[in-house]
Amino acid sequence: MTGKIPIFFTLEHGSCGIEKVNGILVIFYTILAMKNNTAIDLFCGAGGLTCGLKQAGFRVLAGIELLQIAAETYSANHHSTLVFQEDICNLSPKEVMQALSLKSGELSLLAGCPPCQGFSTLRTYRKASSVTDARNDLIFEFLRWVKVFMPKCIMLENVPALAKNRRMEIAMSQLKELGYHINDSSLRIENIADYGVPQRRFRMILIASLYGSINEPKKSAIKATVKDAIADLPKAGISGDPLHDLLAQHSEKTQKLFSLIPKNGGNRTDLPEEYWLECHKRYPKGFTDVYGRMSWDEVAPTITGGCVSPSKGRFLHPEENRAITLREAALLQTFPKDYHFSLRRGKGSAALMIGNALPPAFIRQQGEVIAEHLASLS
The missing domain is CATH 3.90.120.10 (DNA Methylase, subunit A, domain 2)
Incomplete structure (x- = not known):
């Protein structure tokens, strides 16, 4: 990282800006990073994933978002989270880890939904630049952060089309090499309406742990309307x-x-x-x-x-x-x-x-089974 990188950090009594100048963070973030069930939200957008994880009991330490308007919205809603408004491709995971006072292996969950427009149903249908869309390769940025943080668990969410793409095969292979347990239930295509969300929406979700399999959340018997x-x-x-x-x-x-x-x-x-x-x-x-x-x-x-x-x-x-x-x-x-x-x-x-945004209620239920898994390790 070079130059100035804007970071939003909102405190309960007000908000302040933090800048990284000449490679040095002016203020370091040290809030309870040592506690269980910590998480980082990559590609955090307006905060749907963070909202769901917090409802599941996670302390989301940081979010990373390229768009300023989304980073502002995120910061306004998540008062205790450090928000890096930056292109993730230009951000050093090692320096973020140091800013959070974390060491490799300490983070409970690294989660994110890389921008998926290149795999959207309409773009795939039209074929127009869908295969070569640069955003398709952001899944490898997610992997870059996994390799540095080595979190206990990972959660990757995206559109269903990514599940059948060669990039996903490569990602899963690399996660296995890193020691993450990947089985038949790790990668799922879900209709979020099956989890009490009043909306028909199909999503791909990958959940894995360094310490064994994670149970699937139970589907709701009654659909919300x-x-x-x-x-x-x-x-x-x-x-x-x-x-x-x-x-x-x-x-x-x-x-x-x-x-x-x-x-x-x-x-x-x-x-x-x-x-x-x-x-x-x-x-x-x-x-x-x-x-x-x-x-x-x-x-x-x-x-x-x-x-x-x-x-x-x-x-x-x-x-x-x-x-x-x-x-x-x-x-x-x-x-x-x-x-x-x-x-x-x-x-x-x-x-x-x-x-x-990712629907918080759907993410909450995924987060709850991850939290149960983490609790079983202690």
Whole structure:
């Protein structure tokens, strides 16, 4: 690392900035690194993974995030965590380990979700630059940090397509060489709706330990629904919550279109043909979720970065003639009701942070079985 690297560190009584100047950290981070169940969140984004790990009882010592707006959001919510706002490729894991007063092998869990746009379903479908996307190789940055920290456990989360990619084979092989126990249940493709998240979303997750196998978390017998997540919110637009009150302004024609879509699960194919867009007329059976409503008694569709735009998916409110709000999207992702997302760069930036986040409730359950495994070692 060279030059100045911005680090955010928020204390309970206020916040202060810490800079690394000429290779020296001005302030060192020493908060309880010696305690059990410590974790570091690589590619931390707005903090969904950290939120879930904290709910599972982990002390998240540090997060690393490239984007400033996401790092600010993370810091605002996780007051005791050191946040490095930096390109992980330019960050030295040894120097971070020293800043945290840790030694190799002491960290309980190294977790992260490398940016996965190169393996996203849409990019893979289109083929356009998906194979050569530079972000595809960030999994090897995760491995670089594993080799330095040698944490007791690792957790890697990503889109399902990565599981079948050669890069994942290489990563798993290297983890085995390092001594991590990898078996048939270590790498899983899960629908997060099976874990009480009110959302249909398939994810790849790899969990491994240096000290044996880790049990899989039990799936929920009852699925959470859209109603469970957002039905009790106050009226959007006048709630006093900025994330719930920032409503889009639509034309009279668009408002009319929304009103014609049947409540509780209707979609654009239910519209009179005069309201169909030209592209929809050319592909009448495709992209049926576009301008679709959510259903109260079902799980939501995958919450994406376009989650507040009805033109990008089934993101209309089940009853009201509007898109879901940022707060509703965050709740469908299982963030706490008071979780802060910065609006400094507008609604679209906040929606992207929400859509890119890992659902805390899903991560909490993965974290709990890791915590049980760690407890069995003592």
